Amino acid sequence: MFGRLSARRRRQAEAAPPVPAAASAAVAAVGSKQTEALLRRLEWTVARRLDGLLQGDYRTLFRGFGLDLADLREYRPGDDVRHIDWNVTARLQTPHVREFQEDRDVSAWFVLDLSGSVEFGSGAVRKRDLLTDFTAVIALLLTRYGNRVGAVLYGGATDNAATVIPARSGRRQLLHVLDRMHATPAACPGDTRLRDLLEQARAVARRRSVVFVVSDFISATGWQASLGMLARRHEVVAVRLVDPLELALPDLGLVVLQDAETAEQIFVDTHDPTFRKRFAAAAEAREAELHQAFARAGVQCLTLSTYARLDLALLNFTRQRRHRQGTARGGA
Structure with missing residues (x-):
């Protein structure tokens, strides 16, 4: 939401020399190696601990080419003619095909x-x-x-x-x-x-x-x-x-906050306890609003x-x- 601006960091960033293209390529190569190492580590630690809790070896309700009927839809070029439901086609005067449950996927x-x-x-x-x-x-x-x-x-x-x-x-x-x-x-x-x-x-x-x-x-x-x-x-x-830091502001004194999306800046005094209470109250109200939104959506x-x-x-x-x-x- 908001990020604190640092004048020293800005001056260092402006004074830093540009990164050569070769160095950028080297950094990208190192990043890909780090990604591979991270995946191998996750596969050995996190995935093993979660095994059996989040996995795909079970029957699902998703559509595929199983045995149980899931739904009907209009025929599209390229569909298998063996899946045409002739009774529905005759009743609606439009070719319809059957879609089936998909197993273990x-x-x-x-x-x-x-x-x-x-x-x-x-x-x-x-x-x-x-x-x-x-x-x-x-x-x-x-x-x-x-x-x-x-x-x-x-x-x-x-x-x-x-x-x-x-x-x-x-x-x-x-x-x-x-x-x-x-x-x-x-x-x-x-x-x-x-x-x-x-x-x-x-x-x-x-x-x-x-x-x-x-x-x-x-x-x-x-x-x-x-x-x-x-x-x-x-x-x-x-x-x-x-x-x-998005839920409660500490006592940092006079700081400049910048909106990360609109780049709008505001000068605030976080030493003021009244301002910190107002910030915490607004954050608490937003928390309650989000929980209500998730509950209404059923997620x-x-x-x-x-x-x-x-x-x-x-x-x-x-x-x-x-x-x-x-x-x-x-x-x-």
Whole structure:
């Protein structure tokens, strides 16, 4: 949301010499090696701990070419004529084909908010770093069992076309998603329109899928209805990125705060206890509003903090999901 400006850092950045192209290529090569090492480490540590909690070896409700009928749709060129339902075709006077349940296969979509506010972090970890780590862990767990993953990357307030990575399976697909995420810069200045991102995700995710909406949900209004529409067809998990400095301001004295999206600057006195109370009250009201929005949309919310361990947050969340599912089955 807001980032503190440092005059010393600005002067150092302006005085630093430009990085040669060869050095940039070397840094990119090192980054790719670090990504491979990170994936190998995650596969040995995090994935093993979560094994059995998030996996694709089970029967799903997603459409494919199984034995159980899922739905009917109009015939399109290239469809198998053996799947034409002649009774429905005769009744509606339009060729219709059958779609069937798909066994042991999950399609997961990562709807990623890469706006300017996600670049913020008051400590060593930014919210964007947390977004990258979460996507890498969950995508790795899903692709291990042959499931397909895709991504929709936010294109900015002035760019209506988000970057879409079609859902595919395999380790190469995982590396492709991570590479496109690293190559995508922060969205251009302007208020985030999360509603546009959700609408584009609803257009590209045609199969019933698991959708992870990863964002800090600092956006212009109107996204709540789109999230509810997305949850009507898909299993949606809202992954919220937070930083403690966004919830309560410490006593830092006189500071200049800058909006990471609109570049608007404001001079505030954080030594004033009344101002800090007003800030905390506004943050608390926003927290309550977000929880109500998620409840109305019928989606579960996983909150990830830049000052908390990712593996512990995922373990707690999967335990809660297992307990909730077991309670629902017991009630039924």
